[in-house]
Amino acid sequence: MLIPPFLQIGSVVRLVSPAGVIDAALVKGAEKCLKNWGFTVQIGQYATARHGRFAGSIEQRLSDLQESLDDPQCSAIFCTRGGYGTVQLVDKLNWDAFRKHPKWLIGYSDITMLHSILQKKGIASIHGGMAKALSESYLEEQAPVQLLREILFGSFPKYASKVCDLNRLGIAKGFLCGGNLSILYSLRGTPFDSIQEKNILFIEDIGEKPYVIDRMMHNLKLGGILSSISGLIVGGFSDFEEDPLFGKTLREIIADAVSEYSYPVCFDFPVGHDGINLPMICGTEVLLDVSQEGVSLQFLKTLIHA
Numbered sequence: 001m002l003i004p005p006f007l008q009i010g011s012v013v014r015l016v017s018p019a020g021v022i023d024a025a026l027v028k029g030a031e032k033c034l035k036n037w038g039f040t041v042q043i044g045q046y047a048t049a050r051h052g053r054f055a056g057s058i059e060q061r062l063s064d065l066q067e068s069l070d071d072p073q074c075s076a077i078f079c080t081r082g083g084y085g086t087v088q089l090v091d092k093l094n095w096d097a098f099r100k101h102p103k104w105l106i107g108y109s110d111i112t113m114l115h116s117i118l119q120k121k122g123i124a125s126i127h128g129g130m131a132k133a134l135s136e137s138y139l140e141e142q143a144p145v146q147l148l149r150e151i152l153f154g155s156f157p158k159y160a161s162k163v164c165d166l167n168r169l170g171i172a173k174g175f176l177c178g179g180n181l182s183i184l185y186s187l188r189g190t191p192f193d194s195i196q197e198k199n200i201l202f203i204e205d206i207g208e209k210p211y212v213i214d215r216m217m218h219n220l221k222l223g224g225i226l227s228s229i230s231g232l233i234v235g236g237f238s239d240f241e242e243d244p245l246f247g248k249t250l251r252e253i254i255a256d257a258v259s260e261y262s263y264p265v266c267f268d269f270p271v272g273h274d275g276i277n278l279p280m281i282c283g284t285e286v287l288l289d290v291s292q293e294g295v296s297l298q299f300l301k302t303l304i305h306a
Helices: 025-037 058-070 098-100 109-120 131-135 141-154 179-188 210-222 251-258
Strands: 012-016 040-043 074-079 104-107 126-127 158-160 169-182 201-206 231-238 280-282 285-291 294-300
Touching: 012 058, 012 158, 025 040, 025 098, 025 131, 025 169, 058 074, 058 098, 098 285, 104 109, 109 126, 109 169, 109 179, 126 141, 169 179, 169 231, 169 280, 169 294, 179 210, 210 251, 231 251
Parallel strands: 012 040, 012 074, 074 104, 104 126, 169 201, 201 231
Antiparallel strands: 126 280, 158 294, 169 285, 285 294
């Protein structure tokens, strides 16, 4: 895997909106935050455009993202929000210039699409906070945003998480991949499906029903994904719609899907749409330790620098 160059004071970063429409005030708040970090901030021409539920037409969103990928002076691309719409762009993007001048790409939720592409291309990226989190970074609960800053300046973190009764103990090492479960599921059978053997997979989602989670987990199982990974990290599943008739909790659905495997599994890891959303460096080698005392996830600097 290739790691993009770390940033410095004065590095050029760009805010773009490949998916859902975003409040212009949040984009300005993100710009202020990034300037406070010492970056030179550029805002995509159509970052605050509106085309129905999208941040501009397909052509406008594609133009902003492609320009950012191509610009050799741009060191990082911050996606302003998720929602829906990135899938409309992925088969139209040209990555030739990006390969020559790789840069960090940051976002989560629908932006899992882009992380998956970069994983296939062997380039690390960051599943992390977007415009809203950056705008609110002065709040104490936005500590993950400060961790994002540290990563961009070259400091890799080690995370700790609490004990859960359904955790499966063990230690595993592998390259981290994952993100939004619905997006990962939607990429199955496409050229952008990036989950590989021995990966440590992390998943999160929002607003899904029990049978939908069960269907997606069965897809990963029947497709051989769950038998090939070396560890599973289960993050937040916000607004999960409990269904007493289904007969299983969210944790039980996922635990049952991986019950026949022996690798470590942890639940309630602080990554997802609500609460703490720790930045995850996709494509990096990590050490996952699930014990009776808790969970630790350490990012290892074993990547090749661009």
